[in-house]
Amino acid sequence: xxxxxxxxxxxxxxxxxxxxxxxxxxxxxxxxxxxxxxxxxxxxxxxxxxxxxxxxxxxxxxxxxxxxxxxxxxxxxxxxxxxxxxxxxxxxxxxxxxxxxxxxxxxxxxxxxxxxxxxxxxxxxxxxxxxxxxxxxxxxxxxxxxxxxxxxxxxxxxxxxxxxxxxxxxxxxxxxxxxxxxxxxxxxxxxxxxxxxxxxxxxxxxxxxxxxxxxxxxxxxxxxxxxxxxxxxxxxxxxxxxxxxxxxxxxxxxxxxxxxxxxxxxxxxxxxxxxxxxx
Numbered sequence: 340x341x342x343x344x345x346x347x348x349x350x351x352x353x354x355x356x357x358x359x360x361x362x363x364x365x366x367x368x369x370x371x372x373x374x375x376x377x378x379x380x381x382x383x384x385x386x387x388x389x390x391x392x393x394x395x396x397x398x399x400x401x402x403x404x405x406x407x408x409x410x411x412x413x414x415x416x417x418x419x420x421x422x423x424x425x426x427x428x429x430x431x432x433x434x435x436x437x438x439x440x441x442x443x444x445x446x447x448x449x450x451x452x453x454x455x456x457x458x459x460x461x462x463x464x465x466x467x468x469x470x471x472x473x474x475x476x477x478x479x480x481x482x483x484x485x486x487x488x489x490x491x492x493x494x495x496x497x498x499x500x501x502x503x504x505x506x507x508x509x510x511x512x513x514x515x516x517x518x519x520x521x522x523x524x525x526x527x528x529x530x531x532x533x534x535x536x537x538x539x540x541x542x543x544x545x546x547x548x549x550x551x552x553x554x555x556x557x558x559x560x561x562x563x564x565x566x567x568x569x570x571x572x573x574x575x576x577x578x579x580x581x582x583x584x585x586x587x588x589x590x591x592x593x594x595x596x597x598x599x600x601x602x603x604x605x606x607x608x609x610x611x612x613x614x615x616x617x618x
Contacts, residue, residue, distance in 0.1 A: 379406040381441045383449040385424075395460055396429045400437075407441035407449075415455065432459045433585040467530040467581060468615025472499055477522040483509050493607075503577050503610050506536040512606035516597035520613060521555065525589035529616025531562075533595075534579040534609035540571045542607040546599040549582075551590035558594060561586050567601060577609055583616060 385402040389395055401424045404410055412420040414427050415435030429435065438452040472479075481495040485508055489495045498507035498518060509516060528551070535543055545567040550558040562584035569575040593613050600606055 378443045378445050378447070380447050381405065381407045381443045381449040383407075383410075383439055383441045383451045385439050385451060387437075387453075387455065392460060396432075396457060397426060398429065398455070398457075399426050400424055400439075402439060404439075404441045404449075406443055408444045410439065410441040413438040413440075429457045431585070431587045432457045432462070462617065464583060465581075466618055467532070467583070468618045470501075470612040470614050471522055471526045471528060472520055472613060473501065475522050475524060475526055477520055479518070479520050481507075481509075481519070482515065482517045483511070483513075485509055498608055498611050501610070501612075503534045503579065504537070506607050506609045508536070508542070508605060508607045510605050512542075512597075512600060512604055514598050516606055518595040518597070518611065519555075519592060520594075521592050522590075525553070525591040527587060527589045527615075528561075528593055528613045529586050530581065530583045530614040531593075532579050532581050532610070532612045532614065533568075534577060534611075535569045535575055536607035536609050537576050539603065539605070539607065540569065540575065541601040541603040542605045543567055543569050544597045544600050544606070544608060546597075548596045548598065549584070550594045550596055551586065551588065552592040552594065553588075553590060555592045558592070559588075559590075571601070579610070 382405040385400055387398050387400045389397065390399055391397065404423065410421060412425060415437050416429060418427065435455045435457065436452060437455050438450060440448055440450045442448045479496065479499050485491050485494045487494055493506060493508040495507050497505040531549060546565050548560050549562040551561050552558040562582060568580045569578060595611060597606060
């Protein structure tokens, strides 16, 4: 009995010694460090083509990415793709910022971007469509009026009376002149015209913004001019200038915001129209 007990105690002591030695070995041992191999840096390049001129809105992009795991195309119209060489169809003509971004497995990235112009080959910059102020109709208003009122000889209504021989004149110009036309029904305006007054070139607008709004409260800038388009001589009097811009939203309110003229404290303008982009 005593002999068996003695053997059991010896066995337990041996097991305990093995456990202690094992723990010490683990604590004193060192882990093997595996070096991280750096992946090659990504390289990106792409080109584009319009395979069929009759379908000018269909663009074939061809990419040549290298050393990448993921890629993302951004076409500039809220559309994206993860294909290497996608075909994309734009809904409207215009200028789009196209971006291709690729990344490798370690997070390094490469990007290429271009400004892509989608141009309607049938677009004629010398032509424009109907004047919605006439064909649709609506309400015209200004924030600063002529001293004789809207119906006066040079009142604000002369700005939209379809007569280039009349004009709207406002004394005390301070860079906040806003002329607003609320259409009866929303329309997609893509062109407009301005006609200079009959005299005093220093009263011509020089810097203005055409804006659009759905509700008459929040306005979006649609077209900006910062250089007076009329010459400073008598030959530019009662002269109509045409402006095209990209817009594909049917706004109900269109506003001409005149921020500066040629230096006079008096502002004048002969005529304003808002138009369909093409006939």
